Amino acid sequence: MLREDGHVVRALADAVDLPQLATLAGVGVLLAAHEMPGQNGLWLADRFHRAYPAVPIVLLTAYCPASLHRELAVRPFIRLVEKPVGYGELHTLIHSLAG
Numbered sequence: 001m002l003r004e005d006g007h008v009v010r011a012l013a014d015a016v017d018l019p020q021l022a023t024l025a026g027v028g029v030l031l032a033a034h035e036m037p038g039q040n041g042l043w044l045a046d047r048f049h050r051a052y053p054a055v056p057i058v059l060l061t062a063y064c065p066a067s068l069h070r071e072l073a074v075r076p077f078i079r080l081v082e083k084p085v086g087y088g089e090l091h092t093l094i095h096s097l098a099g
Helices: 015-021 041-051 066-073 087-098
Strands: 030-033 057-061 078-082
Touching: 030 041, 041 057, 041 078, 057 087, 066 078, 078 087
Parallel strands: 030 057, 057 078
Antiparallel strands: none
16 A cells, blocks of 8 residues: 555565665665564664665564563654554555654
């Protein structure tokens, strides 16, 4: 859906593919699942943020325990979105973050 809306989308198999992101120029928003093979979304977000501090990060999760909220409280650079998320909500969020 994001491609159909005109966005360039790059999908990675898991968090350990992060070095591939370094080859991307002009990343507008990082959209990642919290649960993924290899590591989790916090691990990915921390590393991505160190490399690209100006790029907004959206973390998607279907399960949001109190421990995740505590972790996010010290990472104001991450925007949490709980699944399921509708395309309209995601579309609006991506457009507002990508400028």
